[in-house]
Amino acid sequence: DTAVSQTPKYLVTQMGNDKSIKCEQNLGHDTMYWYKQDSKKFLKIMFSYNNKELIINETVPNRFSPKSPDKAHLNLHINSLELGDSAVYFCASSQAYGTSGGAWSETQYFGPGTRLLVL
Amino acid sequence: KQEVTQIPAALSVPEGENLVLNCSFTDSAIYNLQWFRQDPGKGLTSLLLIQSSQREQTSGRLNASLDKSSGRSTLYIAASQPGDSATYLCAVRRRDDKIIFGKGTRLHILP
Numbered sequence: 259d260t261a262v263s264q265t266p267k268y269l270v271t272q273m274g275n276d277k278s279i280k281c282e283q284n285l286g287h288d289t290m291y292w293y294k295q296d297s298k299k300f301l302k303i304m305f306s307y308n309n310k311e312l313i314i315n316e317t318v319p320n321r322f323s324p325k326s327p328d329k330a331h332l333n334l335h336i337n338s339l340e341l342g343d344s345a346v347y348f349c350a351s352s353q354a355y356g357t358s359g360g361a362w363s364e365t366q367y368f369g370p371g372t373r374l375l376v377l
Numbered sequence: 378k379q380e381v382t383q384i385p386a387a388l389s390v391p392e393g394e395n396l397v398l399n400c401s402f403t404d405s406a407i408y409n410l411q412w413f414r415q416d417p418g419k420g421l422t423s424l425l426l427i428q429s430s431q432r433e434q435t436s437g438r439l440n441a442s443l444d445k446s447s448g449r450s451t452l453y454i455a456a457s458q459p460g461d462s463a464t465y466l467c468a469v470r471r472r473d474d475k476i477i478f479g480k481g482t483r484l485h486i487l488p
Binding site: 300306348366 | 409413420421423426468474476
């Protein structure tokens with residue numbers, strides 16, 4: 259009955275490889291997010307999708323490509339992995355996006371994180 | 378450019394004390410501000426969300442205030458418990474819908 263789940267939990271891979279991280283939410287939310295938390299624990303938003311449409315696209319390398327096959331899923335594909343990509347990647351979801359719906363609708367629910375280590 | 382600062386970076390207090398965590402932001406044009414806690418090796422848990430039109434939100438022993446004009450928010454924790462030990466982060470949603478996080482305050486409640 260996990261609300262926001264991510265797979266895998268741990269990912270160790272070599273430089274130059276391509277990998278994907280999957281995220282699923284069973285809360286019926288419209289909006290999903292990807293965040294990166296670096297080694298200094300600084301959390302930074304990468305992407306956000308609302309109803310499968312990209313609404314936030316921060317300045318991240320185009321090696322990172324999010325894909326939302328449906329409202330409940332937001333996957334993150336990373337090409338040509340680099341050492342600096344090592345971090346914890348968090349997926350999150352919220353009921354809605356923007357100022358409509360009130361405070362409750364923007365509360366974000368986070369997944370447990372995927373710890374990526376690039377060697 | 379919106380910057381979010383949390384001071385102090387770390388805080389240790391004896392169990393039972395009331396405490397205040399601070400969050401400041403440089404651009405007052407925000408939609409909302411949200412407080413989270415993060416336990417070691419875990420994801421974030423939302424604690425309170427304050428819309429820009431609100432002054433405070435309360436949940437149990439937690440009270441968050443927002444003063445947009447001064448660019449400040451506080452998270453007040455009453456009667457602290459060892460289970461409150463975690464990193465507390467604040468995040469603002471800007472008018473362009475970007476979300477900016479502070480670097481967090483690591484709180485340690487001493488039993």
